Amino acid sequence: FMLKKRFSRALLSAEVDAVKVPDADVGNSPTKIREILSRKRYDVMIIRTSAGTKAIKKALSLGFKTVVIGTFLNARAVAKYLANRASSVGILCAGYKGKYFAIEDFLAAGAIVGELFSLLGHLNPEDQALASHLAFKSAKDSLIDVILMGRSARRLAEIGEEYDIQESIRMNVSEVVPVAFKNEIRDASALI
Structure with a gap:
């Protein structure tokens, strides 16, 4: 959440066990994310999920090009x-x-x-x-x-x-x- 403070127009999408995290703008619902993005433009989207973020970090740590x-x-x-x-x-x-x-x-x-x-x-x-x-x-x-x-x-x-x-x-x-x-x-x- 500290990262969001670095950007003036950042959308924070965060969930734990499919539930939106308090203080996040939205969970990881694609329907809700699309609704928000249709109403306002953001420069950055910050994402934290229960599984996806870990999988990306794991793949990067394995050294894939x-x-x-x-x-x-x-x-x-x-x-x-x-x-x-x-x-x-x-x-x-x-x-x-x-x-x-x-x-x-x-x-x-x-x-x-x-x-x-x-x-x-x-x-x-x-x-x-x-x-x-x-x-x-x-x-x-x-x-x-x-x-x-x-x-x-x-x-x-x-x-x-x-x-x-x-x-x-x-x-x-x-x-x-x-x-x-x-x-x-x-x-x-x-x-x-």
């Missing part, structure tokens, strides 16, 4: 970015609370792997990547039903925020490719 953030929303854009730049790709799923398997992360990884298959024609994936791809192919026509059975969706339903699930599984609606660095995330298009 490039760390991009992908979801269902930008699976194709992420795959295009990776296909043009990387000879080897690893996908790290944030998981539930940063500790437990999360079906939506696994399926989103599968969506990205599927987009890589479509772009490159041939891959030599590790078994986990292949399993995520096959799971996504199997579930894509009933994605919402599958994800609603998972722990993360049940948690969102408990706190009355299940509306975010439908928002979060829209396929390929964004061309933004977030690239993570030590202390910031930037859109790949701004790095060219």
Whole structure:
């Protein structure tokens, strides 16, 4: 929260266990974030999540040259970015609370792997990547039903925020490719 004081127009998005942190402007609800951004312009968005922030820090600490953030929303854009730049790709799923398997992360990884298959024609994936791809192919026509059975969706339903699930599984609606660095995330298009 100290970081927010350094910027005059910063949006603080912070949650713990899917609940907005006191003094944050918003939790990590994509619906609520979009509503706020439609009303006011911010120069910086500061993000703190239960799992995503830890996963990004872990990937950076492992020394990966490039760390991009992908979801269902930008699976194709992420795959295009990776296909043009990387000879080897690893996908790290944030998981539930940063500790437990999360079906939506696994399926989103599968969506990205599927987009890589479509772009490159041939891959030599590790078994986990292949399993995520096959799971996504199997579930894509009933994605919402599958994800609603998972722990993360049940948690969102408990706190009355299940509306975010439908928002979060829209396929390929964004061309933004977030690239993570030590202390910031930037859109790949701004790095060219």
